[in-house]
Amino acid sequence: MSRPTVLDSGIELDARGIRAEGSPRVVLCASLFYFRLPREQWRARLEQVRASGYTCVDVYLPWNFHETAPGIWSFEHRRDVAAFLDLARETGLYVIARPGPYICSEWDGGALPAWLGLDPQVRVRQHEPRFLEQVTAWFDQVLPLLARRQYPAGGPVIMVQLENELDFFDCEDRTGYLTALRDQALRHGITVPLIACAGQGDIEGATGDVQGVVPACNFYPDDDSPDIEPEVRRYAQLLAERDLPLLITETNRRHRTLRRLLASGASMIAPYLQSSGWNFGFTPSTGNWGEPGNFMSHGYDFGGYVSSTGAERPEFTEAQVFARVIDTLGPRLALATSTVPGVPVTADFPTSSSPSALDLDGGGQLVGVPHLGTAPGTAVVNGVAVAVAADSCPLMLVDVPLRPYGVDATLTLASADLVAAAEGVLTFSSDVPVTVVVDGTRVEIPAPKPGSPTTAAAGGATLVALAPPDAARLRATDRDGTVHLTEAPPRRDTPPPTAVRTVRRRPATAPERPAGTHELPPTLESLGVYRGRGTYRTTADLTGVDELLLVGAADIVDLSVAGRVRPTIAGFGAVQRIDVREATGAAAVEAVVEIWGHANFDDSRLPALHLGALRGLGTLWKVREAEDVSALWSVRGQWAGLPAPTRALGGWSSTRVGLPVTYTREIRSSTASALHLSGVVEPLRVSVDSGEARTVHTEDPWVLLPAGAHQVAITLPHHPSGGGLRAELLRLEPVTDWSCAVQDDDLLTGFAAEGGPAQGVELPLALDPGEEAWLDVDVPPSDDGYLVRMEGSQIRVTGWAQGECVGRVWVGDRPAFSGGDSNIIWIPSGWSGLTLLVKGAAGPGNAELRTLWLESPDG
Structure with a gap:
């Protein structure tokens, strides 16, 4: 692979790392998505990331969030990505912008507009003129916006990612496709580095080996694997041979793992979804994480250091300590090269199969010593026994000259993180006793407790050890060892949940938009519904028919035949056999089909899991005869x-x-x-x-x-x-003559916002299978908003507030869900009103909404 061209952007990349206007730096980057948060929370979340010590956010820009229908563009209100980028700059954060066109991100269709699938000649993520014509329309909207906000002159954007994990996808002409995307970026004046991430280590598969496109890597290892270091070092070496740094654009969130990546040579570390969010409305995807499929939940949270509601988890402190190590070592670390320890390292606990080290600029090494066990242990580093806390990865310094810190000596060994260094003062963070060796003089510092620093001296240096919570709040350490900390945030008591037992039920139901008659059921997208639902109705002669065959139905199908509502079908397009022996003669058939979301990944196992697959009822067949042909x-x-x-x-x-x-x-x-x-x-x-x-x-x-x-x-x-293995042949006759009506998300949202007459009812509310109830709920004011938890059985609930669909919940018999808490709807602070559409589903147990619980968020 030839070395990518680095344009004159103030951002330089080479085998030594990343330099911003000549200043070398390690970049810690947190995912933070404007489209998964209320606009009112953007600044606070950005400031929270900055307070964590991270210096950058990566931001997807979802195409179908901004092109809401063919040729209809929106960059206002919660879609005002320009305002979000400007806030990032004000907050002092860099940005890695990821405009796709495909983003994955467990988002509806991976951000590819649903209507692309209506043209069979459009081949998504391919070097194909019709698809590239659509991409050009998107890039013409978004790339100028990014170009005006590039670092350093106009804004915070330091890199732009093209595509996303293309090495997972069967792209026929990777070079041609990535070249076309690169050329569009250059045409629009993008001068910062263009990157493309490999999802499974196939660098050429992700970049097409295109000149001017820098390969980056996504690593999602088992956090407890002993083999992370040698794998990551291999990629660091492969990229160094191309005179490029190792940019890790996605990885796990746990800082023990992130430390291992740093020690193995990563110049940029971007754990995916450190700052969690929400899939509002109809934006979640259907994905490939189930058996075989699943639904993404309203909550979008994989355990990052900030929860969906903004609460800081213990990893937030870990982030602050990790960032302090990086800041303290500064250019020494940013210009380091990946290697293995230059001194022997052994341990009495589970650890790496091949530990990593960095040769620091100016001398010495940083050695990562991961403890993968659950009990405190001891490592022996260059013959010195040191304590290592369980479930940790101290970044130990070996043979580091201390002259830059005002000490004419060498730090032979430090067993704990160096989180600050000033004239003659070295401050460490540790949960266990700290061993420091300066010019051969060994000092043991007792394990510090929160609020109680411990001190020692060696080689003319004052040594201070802090517990990690104190290290996270460190402002300064005086020459005599006095420590100055920022104030700890006050603890907040969370009030108990409040039960809502009275709601107001509207007598009216949402109107439908007639969508014509059709011989066979059309897709919802062909009826203009890209997010929402549709109803299919016909009358079928079932004389002599024992079963129906439903082929290609997606996503959620509530089917009734002759007045009997069947258990909800959510089979991701898999063929369904439906027993109709109790129905005879002319029978009414009705199917309400809801789009949960389009596939965000290309999975060949089921029709609806293909990237670009359309939604709808599919085809319903009468089974006229069955024959064993085994x-x-x-x-x-x-x-x-x-x-x-x-x-x-x-x-x-x-x-x-x-x-x-x-x-x-x-x-x-x-x-x-x-x-x-x-x-x-x-x-x-x-x-x-x-x-x-x-x-x-x-x-x-x-x-x-x-x-x-x-x-x-x-x-x-x-x-x-x-x-x-057996083979059975079913001879079929199609069910025809369908009338259709649709309710897209705009129609449903408009009806929810209209209000109107309603009558008070007490919960529990029992519903027949297929019955729907529109409920208005009085929610008291709150500075923090509410988590609304549904207690009931066999119901699906969609919620609206502040004129927007906030989310959906499925209670009872349901398919697999992924993401955050799948049983709640979130009402953000300041969002008024709550309207619920509750639908009863057939299945085990009765359809019933028993209680609504209003819970205070966890932060």
């Missing part, structure tokens, strides 16, 4: 010759376990049909009429066939037991 398959593969043996599907036997065997058979049907392969364990490859093979998984083991005769070939890894 027998009479011809075998090809291993030693099977001609004439081909005839066996049951999976019934060929040999000793060559795991090698592929292909089974072929002619399948005939006068109607459309579906081949169901039950007993699938390992993925199979299926081709029809010698066409391109597709993979069939256990999550959705179906193959749809048009009417006619087809030669079907199934290739599977051989197992002598046969694996219990």
Whole structure:
């Protein structure tokens, strides 16, 4: 890979690290997303990040948050990203801007607009003219905004990221695609470094090896892995060979791990989502973290140092101490090079398989000694036994000249973090006794307790040890060891939750917008609904029909047949068999389909988990006949010759376990049909009429066939037991003549804000499956806002406040959820009103909203 061009931006990158206007620095960066916070909280959250000691925020700019419908752009109010960037500059923070076009971020569609999927010729994240035309429209809006706010002249932006973890995606022409994105950035005057992050270490897969695009790395290791250091050092070395620093654009949030990354050579460390937030309204994604899919919750919180409501967690103190180490060592650390310890290091506790060290500029080493165990232990560093706290990674200094700190001596060893150094005074942070060796003189400093510093002297230096909570608040240390701390924030008592037992129910329901009649159910996006829901209605003759087959439904489907509401379907497009034996003759069929969110990741296991997959009812089929077709398959593969043996599907036997065997058979049907392969364990490859093979998984083991005769070939890894694979052919007839009506998020939000007549009702409120209730809730004023927790069963709740949909909750039988607390809706401070749409769902137990609890946020 050739060295990327570094433009004249005041930001320089090379193998020695990052320099801003010539000043070398290590950059600590926290994710902080304006689109996941109320605008009123932007400044406070930015100031909180700055108080943590971090010097930078990374900011996604979601395309579909700003282009709300084709050609309709919004950069106002909570979408005013320019104001957010200006606040970051006022707060003294750098910014890494990440405008995509794809961002992932567990956000609706990964920020790709849903309507892109309506044009089959638009191939997202590809070097393809139609997609790039759409990207150009987005970049024409957002890149000039970033260009005006670049460092150092116009603002805080020090890097711009193109794309996001492209090495996870099957992009056919990575070089062409990234070149097109780079050229657009340059055309709009972006002069700061352009970066592209590798999600799984494939540097070329992420950057296309494009000149002028700097590779960065995302690491998400097991925090307890002993092998983090050698992996990270390898990437530091690979990038150093290209005269580039190791930029870690995403990683875990735990500071024990972040210390290990620093010691292994990272010049920038950006743990993902240190400052948590919220998925407002219809913005969460459906993702690939479940089995196989899941829903992202309203809360967006993976345990970072600041909770979704702004509370500081213990890691916040860890951040402040870590930042002080980096500040204290300054350019010495920023210009350091990655290596291994120059002295022997052993430990009586679980630790790294290969510890890392940094050769500091000006001499000496910083050695990371991770303690991966749960009990205090002892390390031996260059023959000196030192105490190490459990679950820690002290950054020990070895053979460091102290002359820059006014001491004519060498710090042979310090077993604890150096958090401040002034003329003749060295201040350390530790939970355990500190060992300091200066010019061969060894001093043991007792373990400090909060509020009680301990002191010693050696080699003409005053040595002070502080407990980490004090080190986080350190202002200065006098020559005599007197410590000055900032005031600790006052403790706040959290009042107990308040139960709401009376609400006001509106007699009216939200209007629908008619969306025409259609032979087959259309996608919601084709009806102009990119976020929201739609209703599909028809009458089907079910005479002689025992079951229906629903194909491709997403996301949340409440289906009723002949007046019976079925349990909610949330199968991510997987084929569903629906027993309708109790329905005869003409039967009303109605389906209400809600978009939870579009897939943020490209997952081939289920149709709705594909990036760009559309939402809606899919296709509903009557099953007219079922036939077992497990027998009479011809075998090809291993030693099977001609004439081909005839066996049951999976019934060929040999000793060559795991090698592929292909089974072929002619399948005939006068109607459309579906081949169901039950007993699938390992993925199979299926081709029809010698066409391109597709993979069939256990999550959705179906193959749809048009009417006619087809030669079907199934290739599977051989197992002598046969694996219990069976094949069933269902002959189908489509359910047709649908009328549609839709309610997009604007319509629902407008109805919620209108208010109107309502009658007081006492909770609990029982609902029939499929029944909906619009409830207005009186919420007392609060300086902190409220977490609203729903107690009930078999209900889905959507909440609105201040004219905006705040979030959704599903209580009862439901699919897997990820993110933060999935059982709450948050009303931010100062947001007035609370309106709830409560929908009863069929399933185990009755649909009921029993109690609403108003809880004070945790900060």
